[in-house]
Amino acid sequence: AxxxxxxxxxxxxxxxxxxxxxxxxxxxxxxARVMIDPAVADRCVADLQERGWRLITH
Structure with missing residues (x-):
């Protein structure tokens, strides 16, 4: 995974x-705690949720 x-x-x-x-x-x-650039966080969350990932965001 x-x-x-x-x-x-x-x-x-x-x-x-x-x-x-x-x-x-x-x-x-x-x-998995993945640290990314905050400027792309919304896009990242949307993309991963569309692909079936379960996310917890902070």
Whole structure:
């Protein structure tokens, strides 16, 4: 899933400025905190939601 996330951000022209991964051993899901330029945040959220990602924004 991480490769898919990186690929889809790249296709959208979004540059990842920093990344934090949180996961538990044996869990089927995790959390990727992706830091991007605030100027592209709205477009990034819209693009990822259209592609089926579940997002939490701050």
């Amino acid at each position: 991480l490769g898919r996330l990186f690929g889809e951000l790249g296709e959208s022209g979004i540059n990842i400025e920093d990344l934090v991964l949180e996961h538990s051993a044996g869990a089927q899901a995790g959390v």
